[in-house]
Every structure is written in C-alpha cells, then in structure tokens.
Amino acid sequence: MAYQERNIWASLIASGIGMSVYTVIVLQQAAGGSVADVDWVPIMLWTIGASIVGAIVLSIVWGILAGMRDPDGVGTSDQRDRDISRMGDRVGQAFLVIAGLGVIVECAFELDWFWIANTMFYGFAASALVGGVASVIAYRRGLV
Secondary structure (H helix, E strand, O other): OOHHHHHHHHHHHHHHHHHHHHHHHHHHHHOOOOHHHOOHHHHHHHHHHHHHHHHHHHHHHHHHHHHHHOOOOOOOOOHHHHHHHHHHHHHHHHHHHHHHHHHHHHHHOOOOHHHHHHHHHHHHHHHHHHHHHHHHHHHHHOOO
C-alpha cells in the first residue's frame, strides 16, 4: 500500500469515528430536547482536534509497521499518487461548496449558530469522507 493511500485510510477512519462520536455526544446531551440548546462548541472543537491527532497517530503507527515490512517503499510517492490526490481533492471540494452554500442560506434566514456550524462541520466531514473514498477507489481501480 502506497504512503499516500495509508494516509487517506487513516484520515477516513479518523473522520468517520470523529463524526460518529460528535453526533452521538450531541444527541445524548440533547436528551430528547432541542439539539440547538446543547453546548456544542467544546464538543465540536474537541472532536475536530481528536480526529486530527487520531489521523496523525494512526498514520505514523501504520507507517512504522509498513516500514518494518518494506523499508524501501514506505515513504515514496509518484505521479499516480499526485493525480489521485488531486482527483480526491476535487471530488471532496464539491461537498465543501454545497456546505458553504447551505451556510449562506442559513445565514440569510438567520438560523441558530448551532445549525450554521453543524452544516459546515458535516460539510467538512462529508468532503473528507467522499474525497477519501474516491481516492481509495482510484487506487483500487485506477484513474480513467
């Protein structure tokens, strides 16, 4: 498995877990009431931070293990890796644009900060997940 692909997998795992943990904690805090009343800011910030740290740690540990098996190819990348990275970024950016437009609409209707921030949070998460999945598929099936 290429260096870039390992990093994509680490990011996918951390993003998926982080998004799930945030959702569960916010819903538990709401306890059947309005989710907009939850003190979501520290939960979101801790989740984002933990997801970033988790992806980095997972990538490092995975890289060390891969380096023990194949010391020569552990950190190399080529033109194919760069092409796949650009394609995954383009696919993911579409979801950032959609989330950004959603935030603009929510601001126009003066919705609660909770909804605006969560639209952006889930937009970033969707961007990471969809872009990562597109990249993994490209690694498995190739670029067309």
